[in-house]
Structure formats: structure tokens, C-alpha cells
Amino acid sequence: MSCGKEHGKVRTEKGRYKLDGKFHHSEPNTPIFNENGKLMGVTNPRDMTYVHSYGGEAIFFESLGKGKIMASRCDNPNCESRGSVFMPFRIHCPDCLMKSTVMDITEKAKTTAKVHTFMITARTGAFNPLPKPVKFVNVEFDGVVTILMGYLAVGEPKMDMRVVPIFNTKSPTYTILDLFWVPEGTPEASLPEGYTFD
Amino acid sequence: MITFSEKQLKIPKMTRPVYLVTGGMSKFGRAIPEKRTEELCIDALTEAAELIDHTPAQLKKYIHTCYYGHFADHFGDQLLGEAVIHDRLGLDPLGNIGIKTGGATGGSTLWEAYKTVASGYSDCTLAMGWERMDEVPTDEGNHLISCAADKDWETPLGHMYTGYYAVMAQKYWKVFGKEEASFRKAMAEIAVKNRGYGRMNPHAHGGKKITVEDVLNSPTVAHPLRALDCCLMSVGAACGILADEKTAYEMTDNPLKIDIGAGSHTLRVADRRKMEIPLLPNETKEQYADLGDRFPGGDRYPGFTGFLAARMASYYAYNMTGIHDPTEDLDLVELHDAFTISDIQTYEDIGIRPYGEGRTYVESGDCFRTNPHTGEPGKLPANLSGGLIGNMHAVGATGIMQVVEVAHHLWNRWGEMHGNEEKWKRFGRERPADWKDLQVKGAKRGLAISHAGVGSHVTCTILQHPDHILERRD
Ligand SMILES: [Zn+2]
Numbered sequence: 001m002s003c004g005k006e007h008g009k010v011r012t013e014k015g016r017y018k019l020d021g022k023f024h025h026s027e028p029n030t031p032i033f034n035e036n037g038k039l040m041g042v043t044n045p046r047d048m049t050y051v052h053s054y055g056g057e058a059i060f061f062e063s064l065g066k067g068k069i070m071a072s073r074c075d076n077p078n079c080e081s082r083g084s085v086f087m088p089f090r091i092h093c094p095d096c097l098m099k100s101t102v103m104d105i106t107e108k109a110k111t112t113a114k115v116h117t118f119m120i121t122a123r124t125g126a127f128n129p130l131p132k133p134v135k136f137v138n139v140e141f142d143g144v145v146t147i148l149m150g151y152l153a154v155g156e157p158k159m160d161m162r163v164v165p166i167f168n169t170k171s172p173t174y175t176i177l178d179l180f181w182v183p184e185g186t187p188e189a190s191l192p193e194g195y196t197f198d
Numbered sequence: 199m200i201t202f203s204e205k206q207l208k209i210p211k212m213t214r215p216v217y218l219v220t221g222g223m224s225k226f227g228r229a230i231p232e233k234r235t236e237e238l239c240i241d242a243l244t245e246a247a248e249l250i251d252h253t254p255a256q257l258k259k260y261i262h263t264c265y266y267g268h269f270a271d272h273f274g275d276q277l278l279g280e281a282v283i284h285d286r287l288g289l290d291p292l293g294n295i296g297i298k299t300g301g302a303t304g305g306s307t308l309w310e311a312y313k314t315v316a317s318g319y320s321d322c323t324l325a326m327g328w329e330r331m332d333e334v335p336t337d338e339g340n341h342l343i344s345c346a347a348d349k350d351w352e353t354p355l356g357h358m359y360t361g362y363y364a365v366m367a368q369k370y371w372k373v374f375g376k377e378e379a380s381f382r383k384a385m386a387e388i389a390v391k392n393r394g395y396g397r398m399n400p401h402a403h404g405g406k407k408i409t410v411e412d413v414l415n416s417p418t419v420a421h422p423l424r425a426l427d428c429c430l431m432s433v434g435a436a437c438g439i440l441a442d443e444k445t446a447y448e449m450t451d452n453p454l455k456i457d458i459g460a461g462s463h464t465l466r467v468a469d470r471r472k473m474e475i476p477l478l479p480n481e482t483k484e485q486y487a488d489l490g491d492r493f494p495g496g497d498r499y500p501g502f503t504g505f506l507a508a509r510m511a512s513y514y515a516y517n518m519t520g521i522h523d524p525t526e527d528l529d530l531v532e533l534h535d536a537f538t539i540s541d542i543q544t545y546e547d548i549g550i551r552p553y554g555e556g557r558t559y560v561e562s563g564d565c566f567r568t569n570p571h572t573g574e575p576g577k578l579p580a581n582l583s584g585g586l587i588g589n590m591h592a593v594g595a596t597g598i599m600q601v602v603e604v605a606h607h608l609w610n611r612w613g614e615m616h617g618n619e620e621k622w623k624r625f626g627r628e629r630p631a632d633w634k635d636l637q638v639k640g641a642k643r644g645l646a647i648s649h650a651g652v653g654s655h656v657t658c659t660i661l662q663h664p665d666h667i668l669e670r671r672d
Contacts, residue, residue: 032231040231044275057350080201088351088468117369117502121420125340125357134356138365138468138502145471147502149362151355159372176354 010051017051024048056091059102064179065172067198069109069165071144072100085144105141109165112142113181118157129177137181139163153180153192170194200473209517209672210459212316217446217453218661219322219439220257221602222246225625226434226590227403229332235274236286238435239326242595243287246437249615250450257439258287260449262320264294267307267327268594272342274330283326300346301536303327304436304597305648305657309458311440321445327594328435339431346651348466360428363652364420366467367539369502371422373495374554375539382422384560385538386413389426391566392535392581396588397630400622401599404430404588427538429586436598454608455662456601457519461510465654467502475499476509478549479516479671480523485552493554505540508547508647511658515645516549519660520668524550525564525578527668529641530607532600534649534656535585544647548658550578567636575639582607582636597648601659604644608663612637642666 008021027045034040054061063070073085074093081095085103093100115137122133135152153166161183168178171194180195188197222245224238233241240254247257264287266280276282280296299306304327311325331339341357352362375381387410396405408426416426439449446453464470475486490497500506512524521527531550535541545556563569564577583589583603586596606612613635615621622629643666646659662668 034231052349054350061350084471086469088348088466090469094469117365117372119361119364119368119420121356121358121361121364123340123358123360123419124337125342125344125359126335126337127341128357129354130356134358134361136355136361136365146469147467149352149355149365149466149468159369176351 005047007049019051057089060089061174061176061178064167065169065174067106067167067169067196068104069106069179070102071105073103074098075101086146087141087144087148088146105144106165108141108143113139113163113165115157115159115161115163116140116147117159118152120157137163139181150179150181151177152182153195154182154186154190164197166191166195166197168194169196169198200471202476209670210514211518212313212457213318214316214442216312216315216440216456217443217664218456218601218605219441219446219449219453220246220250221436221438221598221605222249223401223436223595223599223602224434226401226432226592226595228430228432230433231332235279235328235330235435236283238433239283239287239328239437242326242435242437243324246439249611252449258289260322260441260445261289261324261439262292262322263311263314264289264292264324264326265297265307265311265314266294267297267303267325267598268329269298269300269303270329270342270346270593272345273333273339275333283328287326289324299655300650301534301591301593302597302648302650302655302657303594304599305458305646305659306460306597306655307594308438308440308456308598308601308659309460309657311438312456312458315440315442322439322441322449324437324439325598326435326437327596327598329592329594330433331431331592332433336431351466351468359651360420360423362467363537363540364423366502366543366652367423367537368421369495370539370543373493373503374556376493381557382414383410384557385422385427385542386410387560388535388538388541388565389413389587392585392588393426394588395567395582395636396584398634398636399584399589399616400618400625400627400629401434402584402589403432404584404590406588423537423539429536429591430589432590432592434590434592434595436595436602438598438601452609453664454605455664455667456659457515458657458659459511459514459518460655460657461507461514462655463500463505463507463653465652467652470500470502470506472498473500475553476506476513478509478513479521480549481552489553496554503543504553505543505547505649505653505656507653507656508544508649508658511647511656512548515658515660517671519662520670521660524548524645528578528643528645530579530582530604530638530644532583532585532604532644532646533580534596534647535581535587536591536649538587540649544649548645548647567638579638582612582638597646597657597659600646600648601661604646604661607638607641608644608661610637610641643668
């Protein structure tokens, strides 16, 4: 953890969360005075941990660490969006609300992904783990009806540039940060530590 | 949803007309350490009461239900902050509810208050909005704002909302702006205009005399956006009082008819699917047949270049009120200028200009109070309050501030509400020596757009002077 403090671990057992360890760290507040020594307020420091369920999206986040991108498709024959492939993954079809079919689009991503638009920013919010400047790319795939937001780990983004996915397979975080993008043709040696093409 | 049923496109028909009776605002600032949020809300309500020669206690006697908008509980570290404000305003035990729709929170708060009067549940409602963005360090504030994006798919990427937004700016810049220096200049002119108008507003904390060159030389935030292209982060409160016709005329001689439409679109831009352009009353399908030829890439609608929510909100609002062409039928607008480029995008979404031609609203001089090319009044002045760039963006208050600002023009009281020397002093600000009354002469109708983030929620509020009400379209 960035603050160097021990944070608790969570598992589920029989459908319940089991928490083990320390989940928050208390720090005393401090007063805020103005230049004349008059009390204006107090600080309220806080450090806490959320416990969050991925539910039906767990398959997507689990697959990234195995070098796979799982998308979803509506297979309801009566749906006006039948056959639509969604990336970001949607647990249910947004039109008919039937459970989507999980499908592996890793190969499609490797062969057809390109940059729809992008942006580069040197300013980030607190808790940002990505090296700056952050290069966002919005990636489109053939046959997919939506456009995925991602992070370009190598090189400079350009619209319509072909990119390929790389995966944090060595020590997955099980977050969207396990999936980065690099320009097609990037040598393996240039990838960030822990990331691989497969 | 990429197709609409007839039922979904129904033009809202309210059971009875609704009027804006009065409104008020606090001082806005980047930080206001000397006041608690409730003090700012009391300032806003007091101003609203005084505007119609009531005491706050007299005004409160009319209020039946209360709507409170503030975007982020996290910023104030107070869940159910609405209940705190409601108590401090002394409005218990009346019914109240909190409204949250990100950047559109102010507009949505009015939308709810409006429907409550229209339905007959209440004869008079309070819509109060505020934001407290000075109680966390700026980078933590940016993190909190980024939590309004998808927390699994977007927030981990930089914890910076601008990043999720600027990809659209980038696409618009490429497709419709064609990366032209002249387009970049049109963006800069908006920043100059709105900061300039902000100088005339005692409530505002973003007023500044700057030039196009200043904008073009300010630090890059996310190409093509520079620091001076971006809106403020603010603290403050604003309120509006809505009533049915009978009650409104009991309270004041000058209520304004108010109507509000709302739309939405995916929280993640990533989830947008291609669809046909829903048309506004002043558009035809044919005019967009060659959009992709004129602007390669522009035929993927709404793609990353349009705000479908703004289009839908104005579709409902224009048809409810009979607006055919906003430039002809309205006298001024307050738009959600979070960034100069999103301001231009919105001109198209709400039909001030067709898709692809938003820049001409600036280039023609129509959006200025005084057209810089002709010296004549601009056709449809925009953001005379200073907007989010030159006045404030205290999120929950913003959409209400815009409506109050438009109303001041329709009441012909803009000069009085912004020129008052005593008010400038009370806010600890100095009225500029070249202060100018920005009152739009003879203003009869105006519009305000309240907009959330990447376009997840948008409301379109239309104010009309009761002597100049258009006929609704059916
Ligand atoms: Zn379906």
C-alpha cells in the first residue's frame, strides 16, 4: 500500500465476506487557524478500505491476468440488438436485459484494435498509479458496437493507429489496469514490467 | 437505446403552467473558509426573498416542498447534507429530497421542483443547490470527481475526469474543428468572452481581462484544451422558487413561465452506440445526409462528438414550449461551458447551429452581447453571467445560477442585481471602474443548459415572459 500501512484482506465463504486484518487507520484531527489565530475549522483525516463486488463482471477482470479480453454479446433471438458485441463488457444486454453471452475477443483485439480518439494529460487526481503524462486511448474493434477506454503504455497516440493489448500476467491487480495498449509492432522488451502480449 | 418508441418521444404536457417567482445566489469563490454551507444557502434564499420584497420568513410561508441539489456528499463529508440545510433553513417538517445528477444537479433539482408544482402536489417549491469544493486538496477533489465516472472501467485510469472528457474534445477538434488554427481561436474567444462577462458579476470569482493570446499561451491541460479553456471549481449556493400561476401572482407581479426537459446518455462514453440523429424542429434529415462527407468521421452519431442528452433535453423542451429556432425565438442563453470546446459542441446539440457548424455561432459574433464585427447587439448572447468559466462551477448550484441569471434579464433587473456597489463590498470585491450593465434590452425568452460530465444528464430550461409565451407544438 502506498502509505506503507498494513491493510486487511477479504475473502468470501458461503456467500459472505470474511474480513481479516485492519481496514482503517485513525489519525487525530488538527485545528485550522487564520492569520490572527482565530479558529476557522479542523482537518478530518481518514484512511479506509472499500470492499467491492465485481458480480457478473468478475470473468472480465479475472481473464485479463490470463491474457484474455472477454466481451459480451446479446444472443436473444427476439432482441433488436441481437448479435451486438459489447466492450466494455455488459452482464445484461442494455436493450432486452437478458443475460449476455460471454465471448473471447482477444484475437479480434490483437488484429483489429485501433485508436478512435485519445488524450494526453500531465494532471491526474490523487491515488493515480499511472506514470505521467497519462495517455488515454479509446479503442475500437471490428464488429464491436462500443469503444473501450484504455491506457497507452508505449509510444504516442494517434487517431486510427493500430494498437494491440498487453496484459499484467505476472502479478495481476484484477483491475482494468491489467489491460494496457501499445502500438502494433512494439517489441516485447519495451513493455512495462510484468506485462506480456499473451 | 438506439431506437425510440413513440411513447418515449412523447412531448411532456404538464397539468398546469409553472412559474419562476424569484431566485437568489450567494457569493461564489474557489474557497469560502469563513462560511459554512448553510450560511451560503441562507444568503441565496435571503437574496431571493428580497428580490420580491419579502422577508425570508414571509417567503418561507409559501414553500410547500423542497428540492436540494448537491453533487458530491464526499466533498462536504456529510451524507444527507440536504437534511442539514433543510433544518438550518427552518423548513422542517416539510417534505424534502436530495437530487444528484453530477454537473446537471442544479438543472435536475429545478426539473423535480417544476414537476411537483405542475402536478398539483405543491403550489410553491424551493429548489436549492450548492457545492463545497474547498474542503479537500485539489488532487483529492479531482479523485472524487473521477469517482463519478465508472469506478471499475474508468476511475483507475488517472483518477482524473478531464481525461474521460477530453477524448471527446480531441475527436471533435479533429473531425469538426479539422485541427484548424481558426477553430482553436474560436475556442479561445469563448474563454475571453466569458471571463470578460465574469468581471461584471459581483458573485463571480473567475472574471478576468484576458486576450486570445493569453488563452493560447496558457498551460496545456489536455491537448487541445489549455488552462484558460477550462471551467472553475467553486463553492457557493443558488436557489429558485417555483409556483403555480395563482400563487406566483400572489407573491410577485413578474413571474416567468418556466418549462424544463431532460435527457441522458451513457455514463461511460465507451458505451455509446451509433444511431440516427434525433431532429430538432429547425432541422431536416436531408441536411445531415452528407455530414460524413463534409466532416470525415462525423457520421458516427453521437460518437464522441455529440451530446445526445443535450439533444434530447432540448427536443422535449423546444416542443413543449413551441420554440422552432432557438436563435430566432430566444433572446439569451446560459450554456454549460465546462470547456470551451464542449460549449461549441452544445451549440449543435441544442440546435443553435447545425451539427458541424457550431463554431460559426462564435465566428459570426452572434454569441456576444455586442457583436464585435458590427457593434450591434449580438443575436443570441451566451453566458453573460460569465458561465462556468468566468463566474463559477459550484456544481449543485450551477444549473440554478444559470436560470436565475437568465431571469434577471427577463425581469430587466440585471443591472440592479450586478451593479450594486454595496453587494460588491459585501462580497469583498471591488466593482471594476469599467463596469458595464450587460442587461439584454427587451429580453423576453431565455434558455439554460445544465449538463453532467461526459453528457450523462442534461436539462434544458426555458424561461418566457408571460406576455410573450410561444404556442406549444403538438
Ligand atoms: Zn438483447
